[in-house]
Amino acid sequence: MTELVVNEIFHSIQGESSHSGRPCVFIRLTYCNLRCTWCDTAYAFEAGSPMSVASILSRVGSFGCRLVEVTGGEPLMQEGVHELFRALCDLGYEVLVETSGSLDISRVDGRVSRIVDFKCPASGMVKKNLWSNVEQLTRRDEVKFVIRDREDFDWSVARIREHGLDGRCTVLMSVVFGELECVDLARWMLEEGVNARFQLQVHKYIWEPSARGV
């Protein structure tokens, strides 16, 4: 029986992609191979409990919601995640995964929408980006840049143009919460004419910014 180490499973409002605003069940898996300077989910680095895929499906089903996001931590660190993806898709759920872009996304079930969070310089993790993932991206997928300062913004625009990301999938830009003003990012996007979608971390405006399980 396949088990995964799960940090938390909860029902909330999707806040960080083009699905933002939709009710969604989140499965937060334990462990991460990165240590971003501004990480807001460090509590998922180690804490968690083993759960069988069947138990996870049962818990997800209890919320009566058809949109499910698998997140972390870094959800692709656990081999069992692929069985979980298959099982969720076979049950007809609309499935999203949020991954850092540092691990190979090619094995993710083709029915899953992959939100790839390539890391900007201020994260301290820029060398971990696995750019071969770009070749895997389809219209179903999204790329996200979380931006802390002007250097991050300029770097992101250069990567969008270098890899033709906006021709492959939706590109998202958001601020590091509390560290860059939204209006600054919005102005830079307009001035630069970048073909990306500005987004807020909606859940941080609905609930307390530091709240867990929401």
Ligand code: SF4
């Ligand atoms: S990849 Fe995500 S969970 Fe991992 S350190 Fe960075 S922000 Fe935190």
